[in-house]
Amino acid sequence: MKPGRFEYLRAAGVAEAVRALVEAGGDGKLLAGGQSLVPLLSMRLSRPAVVVDINRIPDLAGIDGTDGTAPSVLRVGAMTRHAALVEQRSHPLLAEAARWIGHAAIRSRGTLGGSLAHADPAAELPAVAVATGAVAHVTGPDGERTVAADGLFDGPLMTALQEYEVLTAVDLPVPSRWGFAELARRHGDFALVLAVVAEVDGRWRIAVGGVAGTPQRLACAEALLNGDGATPAEVAEAAATEVRPGSDVHAPARYRQAITGELVRRALARADAEVMS
Amino acid sequence: MKVGMTVNGVGEQVDVEPRRTLADALREDLALTGTHLGCEHGVCGACTVLVDGQPVRACLMFAVQAEGASVVTVEGLAGVDGTLHPLQRAFSEHHGLQCGFCTSGMLMSALHLLRTEPNPGRERVREELAGNLCRCTGYAGIIDAVVAAAAELGTTLREP
Numbered sequence: 034m035k036p037g038r039f040e041y042l043r044a045a046g047v048a049e050a051v052r053a054l055v056e057a058g059g060d061g062k063l064l065a066g067g068q069s070l071v072p073l074l075s076m077r078l079s080r081p082a083v084v085v086d087i088n089r090i091p092d093l094a095g096i097d098g099t100d101g102t103a104p105s106v107l108r109v110g111a112m113t114r115h116a117a118l119v120e121q122r123s124h125p126l127l128a129e130a131a132r133w134i135g136h137a138a139i140r141s142r143g144t145l146g147g148s149l150a151h152a153d154p155a156a157e158l159p160a161v162a163v164a165t166g167a168v169a170h171v172t173g174p175d176g177e178r179t180v181a182a183d184g185l186f187d188g189p190l191m192t193a194l195q196e197y198e199v200l201t202a203v204d205l206p207v208p209s210r211w212g213f214a215e216l217a218r219r220h221g222d223f224a225l226v227l228a229v230v231a232e233v234d235g236r237w238r239i240a241v242g243g244v245a246g247t248p249q250r251l252a253c254a255e256a257l258l259n260g261d262g263a264t265p266a267e268v269a270e271a272a273a274t275e276v277r278p279g280s281d282v283h284a285p286a287r288y289r290q291a292i293t294g295e296l297v298r299r300a301l302a303r304a305d306a307e308v309m310s
Numbered sequence: 311m312k313v314g315m316t317v318n319g320v321g322e323q324v325d326v327e328p329r330r331t332l333a334d335a336l337r338e339d340l341a342l343t344g345t346h347l348g349c350e351h352g353v354c355g356a357c358t359v360l361v362d363g364q365p366v367r368a369c370l371m372f373a374v375q376a377e378g379a380s381v382v383t384v385e386g387l388a389g390v391d392g393t394l395h396p397l398q399r400a401f402s403e404h405h406g407l408q409c410g411f412c413t414s415g416m417l418m419s420a421l422h423l424l425r426t427e428p429n430p431g432r433e434r435v436r437e438e439l440a441g442n443l444c445r446c447t448g449y450a451g452i453i454d455a456v457v458a459a460a461a462e463l464g465t466t467l468r469e470p
Contacts, residue, residue, distance in 0.1 A: 034350035041328030072351035136441025141364035
């Protein structure tokens with residue numbers, strides 16, 4: 034369980050990181066918090082020739098919009114650690130979701146950008162990004178661009194990020210009401226299923242993780258929730274009907290489907306209690 | 311690559327390949343074998359050390375990334391005269407270890423917990439130590455030990 038040889042480059046800036054990726058010609062890998070990449074390197078499932086460490090790039094970590102005013106959108110640097118997400122007070126949904134990630138020794142290293150770029154379908158932060166309509170800021174050889182969270186995730190561990198691009202920051206709308214619910218076998222494990230509900234600009238959005246290759250928006254359940262008169266139980270039932278999870282050693286499809294409904298119900302109950310000032 | 315770091319208060323320099331994990335550098339290059347390696351992919355918590363005061367899995371960080379950092383390992387817990395740290399003593403008194411393989415990671419996770427939450431309840435201790443796997447003692451003694459150490463230490467643990 035030792036990583037193969039690689040060349041190590043500690044990038045001083047985003048431009049240098051992009052240049053290093055280009056020079057590596059597709060055989061380079063960005064090292065953020067390392068909580069997913071280093072196991073892959075150790076198991077030699079990933080064997081990049083060049084590892085570009087972006088941990089020491091100034092300005093990649095940090096949270097804007099925490100000056101006391103209540104921001105409607107929080108800009109969070111890609112290298113912001115999960116522990117810092119837990120501690121910030123401007124985006125309570127983000128703090129709650131980050132609290133569910135791994136353990137203290139994982140949250141002290143793992144990063145928001147790393148979690149989104151890694152794109153585990155059962156991870157907390159990708160689902161929060163989708164549920165809130167987040168926007169990712171990306172820098173590549175041709176300059177900067179933005180990618181909406183709805184179009185960021187292509188499949189398990191696959192994103193719309195191009196080979197030479199660096200995710201630099203994420204704009205996360207702060208929902209006026211929100212709920213988060215997760216079921217995992219053990220505390221700190223990846224979720225079997227997790228559900229996020231968020232009211233942004235007066236519209237409810239629902240995203241669930243662990244039921245598909247990417248975080249999944251639930252259009253039917255959202256339509257019910259945004260319409261008149263649907264009860265939380267009806268929304269939850271629609272959610273369970275809408276997902277088509279697979280079976281694996283952790284849970285059969287029907288169980289995942291059933292708990293999707295239950296977790297959406299719990300997230301909605303939580304949302305009612307979490308009316309923010 | 312040459313890497314300079316402070317380990318248990320002492321300035322150290324190692325010359326390592328970039329692929330050398332911090333855990334291996336501590337064990338192989340600095341002969342600090344108190345940090346154990348169980349799974350080597352971030353699951354078991356045996357290699358937990360403090361880096362700049364934060365708990366990290368030393369198998370998920372490369373030594374070159376610790377350049378300039380302050381690392382505390384289990385060897386840094388006891389006094390220079392060998393006096394056990396109150397947490398170590400509590401583990402001994404409450405049967406918090408049997409084979410001892412997970413103990414250094416348990417101690418470092420518990421140290422961080424008690425520094426950030428001097429008075430955690432039993433449930434919080436269970437929650438926080440869920441990231442450290444033990445295969446023999448059975449956890450109950452470990453939790454007893456941390457709770458006892460917390461009671462003994464009160465607020466004195468918050469010193470660096």
